Amino acid sequence: MTFILTVISGLLMWGVVVFxxxxxxxxxxxxxxxxxxxxxxxxxxxxxxxVYVNGFLLYFAWRYHTRKGDDLMAVGSDIHDQPALEAAWxxxxxxxxxxxxxxxxxxxxxxxxxxxxxxxxxxxxGHTFYYEFRYPGLKxxxxxxxxxxxxxxxxIDLTSSEDDIRNAVIHSFWAPEFRVKxxxxxxxxxxxxxxxxxxxTYRIICTEFCGLGHSEMVGKVVVESQADFDAWFKSxxxxxxxxxxxxxxxxxxxxxxxxGRVFATKCTGCxxxxxxxxxxxxxxxxxxxxxxxxxxxxxxxPADPDDVxxxxxxxxxxxxxxxxxMQVNQLTDKDVANLVAYLESLHK
Amino acid sequence: xxxxxxxxxxxxxxIHPPPQGFIAKYVISFDHKVIxxxxxxxxxxxxxxxxxxxxxVRAQLMHAHNTLLSPQTFNEAYSxxxxxxxxxxxxxxxxxxxxxxxxxLQIGARDVAFxxxxxxxxxxxxxxxxxxxxxxxxxxxxxxWTEYPPVSLHTPGTALWCxxxxxxxxxxxxxxxxxxxxxxxxxxxxxxxxxxPLFTWATLVTAFLSAIATANLSAxxxxxxIEKVFSVPFYDPANGGSPVLWQHVxxxxxxxxxxxxxxxxxxxxxxVIPVFVRRPIFGYKxxxxxxxxxxxxxxxxxxxxxxxxxxxxxxxxxxxxxxxAVAIPTGIKIFSWxxxxxxxxxxxxxxxLFVIGFLSMFxxxxxxxxMLASVPADIHEHGTYFIVAHLHYVLxxxxxxxxxxxxxxxxxxxxxxxxxxxxxxxxxxxAFLSFNATFLPMHWLxxxxxxxxxxxxxxxxxxxxxxxxxxxxxxxxxxxIFAYNAIRSAKYGKIAGPNPWGGRTLEWMTSSPPPYxxxxxxxxxxxxxxxxxxxxxxxxxxxxxxxxxxx
Numbered sequence: 057m058t059f060i061l062t063v064i065s066g067l068l069m070w071g072v073v074v075f076x077x078x079x080x081x082x083x084x085x086x087x088x089x090x091x092x093x094x095x096x097x098x099x100x101x102x103x104x105x106x107v108y109v110n111g112f113l114l115y116f117a118w119r120y121h122t123r124k125g126d127d128l129m130a131v132g133s134d135i136h137d138q139p140a141l142e143a144a145w146x147x148x149x150x151x152x153x154x155x156x157x158x159x160x161x162x163x164x165x166x167x168x169x170x171x172x173x174x175x176x177x178x179x180x181x182g183h184t185f186y187y188e189f190r191y192p193g194l195k196x197x198x199x200x201x202x203x204x205x206x207x208x209x210x211x212i213d214l215t216s217s218e219d220d221i222r223n224a225v226i227h228s229f230w231a232p233e234f235r236v237k238x239x240x241x242x243x244x245x246x247x248x249x250x251x252x253x254x255x256x257t258y259r260i261i262c263t264e265f266c267g268l269g270h271s272e273m274v275g276k277v278v279v280e281s282q283a284d285f286d287a288w289f290k291s292x293x294x295x296x297x298x299x300x301x302x303x304x305x306x307x308x309x310x311x312x313x314x315x316g317r318v319f320a321t322k323c324t325g326c327x328x329x330x331x332x333x334x335x336x337x338x339x340x341x342x343x344x345x346x347x348x349x350x351x352x353x354x355x356x357x358p359a360d361p362d363d364v365x366x367x368x369x370x371x372x373x374x375x376x377x378x379x380x381x382m383q384v385n386q387l388t389d390k391d392v393a394n395l396v397a398y399l400e401s402l403h404k
Numbered sequence: 405x406x407x408x409x410x411x412x413x414x415x416x417x418x419i420h421p422p423p424q425g426f427i428a429k430y431v432i433s434f435d436h437k438v439i440x441x442x443x444x445x446x447x448x449x450x451x452x453x454x455x456x457x458x459x460x461v462r463a464q465l466m467h468a469h470n471t472l473l474s475p476q477t478f479n480e481a482y483s484x485x486x487x488x489x490x491x492x493x494x495x496x497x498x499x500x501x502x503x504x505x506x507x508x509l510q511i512g513a514r515d516v517a518f519x520x521x522x523x524x525x526x527x528x529x530x531x532x533x534x535x536x537x538x539x540x541x542x543x544x545x546x547x548x549w550t551e552y553p554p555v556s557l558h559t560p561g562t563a564l565w566c567x568x569x570x571x572x573x574x575x576x577x578x579x580x581x582x583x584x585x586x587x588x589x590x591x592x593x594x595x596x597x598x599x600x601p602l603f604t605w606a607t608l609v610t611a612f613l614s615a616i617a618t619a620n621l622s623a624x625x626x627x628x629x630i631e632k633v634f635s636v637p638f639y640d641p642a643n644g645g646s647p648v649l650w651q652h653v654x655x656x657x658x659x660x661x662x663x664x665x666x667x668x669x670x671x672x673x674x675x676v677i678p679v680f681v682r683r684p685i686f687g688y689k690x691x692x693x694x695x696x697x698x699x700x701x702x703x704x705x706x707x708x709x710x711x712x713x714x715x716x717x718x719x720x721x722x723x724x725x726x727x728x729a730v731a732i733p734t735g736i737k738i739f740s741w742x743x744x745x746x747x748x749x750x751x752x753x754x755x756x757l758f759v760i761g762f763l764s765m766f767x768x769x770x771x772x773x774x775m776l777a778s779v780p781a782d783i784h785e786h787g788t789y790f791i792v793a794h795l796h797y798v799l800x801x802x803x804x805x806x807x808x809x810x811x812x813x814x815x816x817x818x819x820x821x822x823x824x825x826x827x828x829x830x831x832x833x834x835a836f837l838s839f840n841a842t843f844l845p846m847h848w849l850x851x852x853x854x855x856x857x858x859x860x861x862x863x864x865x866x867x868x869x870x871x872x873x874x875x876x877x878x879x880x881x882x883x884x885i886f887a888y889n890a891i892r893s894a895k896y897g898k899i900a901g902p903n904p905w906g907g908r909t910l911e912w913m914t915s916s917p918p919p920y921x922x923x924x925x926x927x928x929x930x931x932x933x934x935x936x937x938x939x940x941x942x943x944x945x946x947x948x949x950x951x952x953x954x955x
Contacts, residue, residue, distance in 0.1 A: 081852055081853070091784055094781050095775065102774070102775070106771060109738060109739070112746075113745060113764065116745035117752065117760060121752055122749050122750065128751070128906075131749065131936040133747035133748070134684055135684075136687070142740075149732050153729065153731060160780055161721060164717050164721075165717070223642075226552060226554070230853075237787070238712050241641075242554065242642075243641030244648070244714055259862075265479070267555055270479075270859075271475070274862075
């Protein structure tokens with residue numbers, strides 16, 4: 057019997073090894089390969105457990121079941137402990153769990169930690185019931201459809217409608233083909249990191265119930281070559297320009313001196329007027345527009361005044377911590393313009 | 405202690421006069437056996453309602469863009485289905501139902517420690533259920549049984565829902581304390597810890613879990629209620645609350661609650677197997693102590709429900725490891741149960757069939773549970789139909805199947821009559837096959853990208869969902885067989901006699917149903933309950949009841 061069950065589970069385990077997960081759910085990110093490996097590993101060792109438990113159960117129930125004419129008062133074996141066997145079924149699963157724990161632990165940093173080569177930080181905001189994606193360099197967000205260049209690590213800062221927090225609920229960002237999921241929680245900004253590895257159009261699905269339109273909250277993500285991505289990016293810029301959309305906060309005619317006063321009361325708690333590396337809570341801002349150390353944005357160009365205004369308006373999150381948005385900092389539009397002017401004036 | 409000393413101890417117990425009149429006997433009853441039946445009937449009614457809600461959900465999901473239900477009705481249906489199944493069906497049946505029915509008998513007691521509290525605890529339950537279902541009138545909660553804020557604050561019925569679940573929580577806490585004291589203080593003379601039946605062991609651990617964990621549910625609900633009604637912010641970030649706070653406090657209760665729902669089921673399995681296999685249970689101590697281990701670890705795994713809630717990975721790590729650790733005591737139990745079948749004299753009666761079904765399905769649910777414990781894999785599976793499939797494998801394949809095993813097994817102790825075996829076997833086979841046809845494909849749906857709690861879905865999943873829905877209707881219909889069997893047994897059921905299955909635990913050492921005082925004389929226990937082939941290990945049991953007839 058043991059032999060038959062071993063053959064069955066061997067065949068099924070072989071089936072687990074060769075099963076083409078990729079054909080059913082393409083692997084489109086760096087993390088997907090690792091996560092599929094873990095899944096396969098668990099299925100591989102789950103199969104013999106299922107086969108032996110069910111197999112022995114059915115075999116014993118059939119082999120020892122009472123038949124017509126048997127003495128119903130008869131009793132079975134009186135063996136009620138078998139230390140070696142019990143030790144085996146305690147120790148073997150423990151070892152398997154330990155190995156699984158270690159493998160899982162080794163994979164975890166891959167989507168928690170961005171490598172230094174992260175090329176883009178995009179903000180994804182969940183609304184009822186759509187996704188909004190904010191690209192650095194685009195003055196306005198794009199809705200429900202995000203584009204990513206292939207092979208570039210991307211960081212996505214996830215949150216939920218902070219501009220209308222009174223109705224904000226928890227959403228979720230699930231891209232099954234990337235094997236990536238993270239809740240979008242109002243009041244929290246959580247970054248995720250991955251590298252798209254396959255060209256195609258994939259789904260983004262909300263998996264936290266968010267209201268009547270929850271099931272309709274589906275976006276898409278287009279992974280394309282760098283050239284296609286650049287073309288898309290440019291077309292978005294032109295589209296927004298031709299639609300006459302202006303930057304959300306006018307930053308022309310900022311008063312640098314007034315900005316300096318605002319900076320002294322609102323910003324110096326976290327930022328020094330010095331080189332980027334001079335950190336208090338956030339980086340030094342003395343050379344913001346020209347410092348090569350400043351994290352470059354998606355276009356790879358130095359920060360421009362619009363980007364800076366955008367960060368002051370919406371806040372930011374990175375590996376140093378989270379910067380609150382302008383409502384929290386109690387800044388007016390005029391303050392933002394003045395601050396940008398002030399920061400520009402710092403570079404000599 | 406010598407038998408003489410035990411006899412002296414047993415003779416201290418006295419019999420109270422039986423209650424008189426319909427109200428005292430059947431309504432405001434202090435008798436644990438009557439209260440058990442009250443729980444079964446009330447939970448049975450809620451089971452019908454919750455089941456119908458599930459069938460509504462499945463009817464809507466037959467088509468990708470079905471117009472049968474509005475999104476609001478659909479959301480309310482699955483939310484109250486989950487709420488009712490957890491708090492109005494499984495938990496009350498497992499503790500108030502089976503705990504009350506079997507535990508005092510198994511320890512040779514005349515009743516629980518606090519009969520008045522037992523009555524009070526039951527009478528909190530019907531109003532609680534009523535409040536939860538009344539929330540439909542106001543617009544029931546829509547965010548599932550977990551009711552994550554802030555979205556749960558947007559539905560008006562949330563306040564009633566909170567009040568209802570809160571009451572159930574109070575009832576559960578009281579029952580937990582009551583059972584704890586009963587098992588610790590009221591075991592009959594000679595019943596040492598290692599002579600205690602395994603169902604009582606499971607009830608003991610469950611009682612600790614109910615008494616300790618439920619307070620956290622009450623705290624979470626109080627916060628949600630106060631926020632909903634008085635706008636004092638706890639969870640809504642718009643006013644400075646934290647939505648993740650609810651998840652922590654809620655799951656700090658609701659993970660142990662998973663074991664409140666399954667440990668008594670484990671106990672039923674441990675009782676049924678030795679009786680129908682007619683040999684000592686394999687690894688008595690391992691099974692008993694693994695219940696305790698599961699109970700302890702269950703308090704330290706709650707955040708595995710929150711791996712996508714933005715916890716730091718240093719927080720996730722211990723929760724992942726401890727969650728995986730739960731698999732080890734659970735595995736020990738399953739392997740011990742399977743080993744008990746080895747060289748037994750297996751009678752494939754209905755209770756044992758349900759137990760075999762349980763072993764098969766719960767093992768499957770256990771394997772998928774480990775898949776959900778691993779953080780990277782859970783990231784993909786969280787919030788999808790994979791979860792729906794997993795939780796139904798452990799709560800229906802696990803809890804509900806053990807409930808039916810227990811019902812077929814202990815039915816004579818409630819009614820004096822047996823349920824029909826032929827109908828029971830039809831019930832089992834149809835339920836078992838349709839259950840797997842309903843929930844097995846859901847794993848696949850979830851992995852491929854179908855999120856849970858959606859009224860409309862990607863049309864590529866339509867054929868699978870159609871199959872699942874039809875199977876769910878069959879599963880629902882199989883319950884009609886049980887209902888028919890139960891009603892029919894009142895008139896046509898075979899008279900059971902005190903011990904129809906040839907059991908050796910104390911509940912079979914008295915008539916069916918037992919008299920008001922359970923035992924004319926308090927029994928004396930001389931050895932463990934599962935040693936088939938040896939003489940019965942009891943004194944003070946009248947001889948005609950102690951024979952071992954076999955149905």
